[in-house]
Amino acid sequence: MAAPSIGSLRVNGATLHYEVRGQGPLLLLIPGGTGGAASFDAVANGLAAEYTVATYDPRGMSRSTLDDPEAEQSVAEHADDALRVLxxxxxxxxxxxxxxxxxAIAALHLLTAHPERIERVVAHEPPVVMVLPDASDHRALIGRVKETFRTQGLMAAMAVFAAGLKKDDDDTTTKPEPTAENEAGTEAEAKAEAEAGAALPPQAAARAESTMANLPFFVGRIVPGFMSHAPDLDRLEALSDQLVLAVGEESDGELPCRATAFVAERLGVELLQFPGGHVGLTTHPAEFGELLRKAFRA
Known part of the structure; x- marks a missing residue:
């Protein structure tokens, strides 16, 4: 695997760590969750045969530092960071x-704010839950996550968050309370996901450690700031020829997939199916990268 060129970029209130590989038209990869730039290591080199591939750690994650570590996070500001990289x-x-x-939420906002800078956006399972008919339930979930994080800590909040993302059950009004048992299970799952997402040598242990270190910022700042955001669907409809919406083949019924499918139906566009589930990029990198390449050629 070829080593990327590494740089730093000053933006409003933060310094971004970014990485660049290859030559050709620019392809910017915006990570989600806690993975940062490293989450694309398994696909970036393959894409770099055709594109100049750039990715970065979002502000507050890994090597991208905030001037004010307590600053609230907004989709608009993260989208502006992506624009500065472009x-x-x-x-x-x-x-x-x-x-x-x-x-993907940041990418959608970037498209609506600066369509002239975009050839095409592929958005994989943006959890834009405020567009759903039951948005009030998801607003309540965000509130529970925030309050649980404040009063009971990270892993209890992760338990509440994970329960809210699962497939719909017949009774959607009952939410499991965090217990010692499900907190421990969620912590083990989080660690396993961190290790799986960082399984590429030689930096595997460092990536897993970084992923776990990013969890408090993700749960405390990104989850409430991003899942409370509602995209401009009228604007996206007008720009739909520049947009591809995608979901995982194994994601049916899960909350991010539900939100993405709702947006696709509202815009009258087809959903592209990628291998795996919400983290198919990690579990099926070769197939994911090849389908992503095709999505930009279409």
Whole structure:
């Protein structure tokens, strides 16, 4: 695996760590969750045969530092960070953009705010739950996550959050309370996911450690700031020829997939199916990367 070129970029209130591979038209990869730039290591080199592939750690994650560590996070500011990277690396022509999960929310906002800078956006399972008919339930979930994080800590909040993302049951009004047992299970799952997402040598242990270290920021700042965001669907409909919405083949019924499917139906566009579930990028990197390449060629 070829080593990327590494740089730092000053943006409003933060310094971004970014990485660049390859040559050709710019393809910007915006990570979601806690993975940062490293979450794309398994696909970036393959894509770099055709594109200049750029990715970065979102502000507050891993190597991208905040001037004010207590600053609240907004989708608009994260989208503006992505724009600054585009302007740095592709000042003269529109770029292709892929976003995963919370990164897909930022990518959607980037498209609506600066469509002239975008050739095409592929958004994989953006959890834009405020567009759903039962948005009030998800607003309540965000409130429970915030309050649980404040009063009981990280893993209890992760238990509440994970329960809220699961497939719908017949009774959607009952939410499991965090217990010592499900907190321990969630912690083990989080550690396993961190290790799975960081399984590429030689930096596997460092990536797993970084992923776990990012969890408090993700749960405390990104989850409430991003899942409370409602995209401009009318604007997206007008720009739908620049947008591909995608879900995982194994994600049916889960909350991010439900939200993405709702947006696709509202915009009248087809859903592209990627291998795996919400973290298919981690579990099926080769197939995921090949389908992503095809999505930008279409």
């Amino acid at each position: 302007e740095l690396l592709s000042p003269g022509e529109p770029a292709r953009v892929f976003g995963a999960s919370s990164g």
